[in-house]
Amino acid sequence: MPPGPKDEFREIAEVVADFAARELAPIVDELDEKEMLAPGIFAKLAELGLLGITAPEAYGGAGLGAVAASTVIEELAYVDPGTALSYLAHALLFVHNVGINGSEAQKERYLPPCIRGEWVGGLAMTEPEVGSDAAAMAARAVREPGGWKLNGSKMFITNGPFGDVFLAYARTSESHRKLTMFIVEKNFPGFFRGRKLRKMGMRSSPTGELVLEDCHVPAANLVGVEAEAIRPMMKNLDIERVGLAAISLGIARACLDHAFRYARERRQFDAPIIEFQAVSHTIADMYIEWRAAEGLVYEAARAVDAGERARKLSAAAKTFASEVATRAGLAAIQVLGGYGYIREFPVERLMRDAKLIEIGGGTSEILRNVVVAELRKGY
Ligand SMILES: Cc1cc2nc3c(=O)[nH]c(=O)nc-3n(C[C@H](O)[C@H](O)[C@H](O)COP(=O)(O)OP(=O)(O)OC[C@H]3O[C@@H](n4cnc5c(N)ncnc54)[C@H](O)[C@@H]3O)c2cc1C
Incomplete structure (x- = not known):
């Protein structure tokens, strides 16, 4: 794992990466094929203490923020973006939202069972x-x-x-x-x-x-308040978009790793294909775009954690990272050639997974509208 902007949560990243490699990697193709959730995944994520990552400690949460949540999501997505998406819907769309906007009675009733993995939100x-x-x-x-x-x-x-x-x-x-x-x-x-x-x-x-x-x-x-849900709805979209962008980061990094490894091993014309500039520059661009997206996503996550107005940054981060991930998926397929197109290699699945993030939680078109609307209010 290269050094990056979420180094303060390196330990969490390593635990989740190890978990995903052990629990998800062996079954990820089967889950895709059968269109099914990983069996028992929420109970396992609860054991790791991840389901209430941003929830108050008083209710069993970890009391952390968007940077920590994005770190977890990125590592899950590196192996299985679908699991990362279901985790995000539970941990950020439900648990985080109730933790921020719910009454004490609502937090008492819903947060503990959701954080223990007994209920999924x-x-x-x-x-x-x-x-x-x-x-x-x-x-x-x-x-x-x-x-x-x-x-x-x-x-x-x-x-x-x-x-x-x-x-x-x-x-x-x-x-x-x-x-x-x-x-x-x-x-x-x-x-x-x-x-x-x-x-x-x-x-x-x-x-x-x-x-x-x-x-x-x-x-x-x-x-919250009757007829006043628009404001909390918009506010929660910031952390949702950062989390979705973190899924894209995991996908982009996975595509880069698969393409790089393959390009060094695959030989044509008596040389590893990475010796051909068309291939090596494709890989260089994948690295450049992933790193640029990573910087933007974690800057947006930090803004959310600092309580700053993060609408523009989170919209920008999701738009950029999601498009980077789709490009990375297509580029990885091209680097792997025919093997990239068949289902025995993971890159075609990663490309299919990547496309969703350009749509869910606000399409790229809508988010560009958000960025401009925010710019018009002032930088
Ligand atoms: C796998 C998946 C999971 C999802 N999970 C959830 C979930 O858990 N909860 C939930 O509530 N929703 C969820 N969604 C819904 C998702 O957020 C919406 O699909 C998304 O917001 C877009 O809405 P729409 O599909 O109705 O597209 P539409 O709004 O009909 O848009 C269609 C096209 O028109 C474009 N368009 C629309 N208006 C404008 C405009 N003003 N300017 C420019 N272009 C415009 C859009 O960008 C898009 O290209 C999920 C979607 C998917 C596919």
């Missing part, structure tokens, strides 16, 4: 008809005795097919940006799982549709 924002324009979502919540009645459908939800508890957004007023956040458990009446979605990549991270049909949510499960 996720976040349900996207809908079949509403993605980038999240504030226009259609899901509705209306008051009823003892709480709220939720109706709506949520699409592309990571951990949806098996998760136990979700943060779900719904509209409590016709007004455009008046969204409210609720904690919805799988056993609440009116909570249904829709279909599990078959995907191009990230196949070890189950994705699905959730359906809320007159779903009764107790009043105590409203998170």
Whole structure:
């Protein structure tokens, strides 16, 4: 592992890298083939103390921040980006969010079982008809005795097919940006799982549709302030985007390592192919782009941890790192030639996994809009 901007968490990085090499590397192709979550993965990550990485220590969390979380995510993604994605949805989209925005009672009820790996969480924002324009979502919540009645459908939800508890957004007023956040458990009446979605990549991270049909949510499960969820939603997107960018870093580094190793071993025209400048410069560019992305991603993570306004940096980091990772996947396939294209080598899987990060958590187009909007407010 080369020295890098997250050296303060080198020990955690080594533990996670060792875990991923032992527990995930031997089964990663099977998980991809069968589109399944690694068996028992959340219990194992709980044993390592990783599920509440940013959660308060009082609830069993590690009390660390975005740099530490990104370090864990990058090391998981180096071996299996899908596992990293499901971990991110649990640890950052649910646990971190509840830790920041939840009431004391909500933290007491949800954080300990989620940190012990007994419950798996996720976040349900996207809908079949509403993605980038999240504030226009259609899901509705209306008051009823003892709480709220939720109706709506949520699409592309990571951990949806098996998760136990979700943060779900719904509209409590016709007004455009008046969204409210609720904690919805799988056993609440009116909570249904829709279909599990078959995907191009990230196949070890189950994705699905959730359906809320007159779903009764107790009043105590409203998170924060009614109709004021836009601000916490946007704020949590910063750490989510940094975490997603860390997945891209892991992928880009894995592609570089596979391509470099192969180029030194593979011989054509009586020489290792790394002797051909077209190949060696491809590898040099992969290294340059990965390192540049790493600097940007961890700078954004530090800004999140410092409590600075990190919207622009986190959007920039995810946009750049995700596109670097996709390029790295394609470049690695090219360096491996025919072997790069077949499924016995990991680079075609890494390329398929990489593409998701240009889409989830805000597409590259939307994030470029975010960067410009922030620039217009001043550097
Ligand atoms: C594997 C996977 C996991 C996911 N996990 C979750 C999850 O756990 N929770 C969750 O809530 N969501 C999740 N998502 C949803 C994801 O965040 C959305 O797919 C994403 O935000 C884009 O929304 P959309 O797919 O509806 O695309 P759309 O918003 O319909 O966009 C389609 C295209 O139009 C472009 N476009 C739209 N508006 C503009 C604009 N103003 N300017 C320029 N271009 C524009 C987009 O960039 C894109 O290229 C997941 C998605 C996937 C694929």
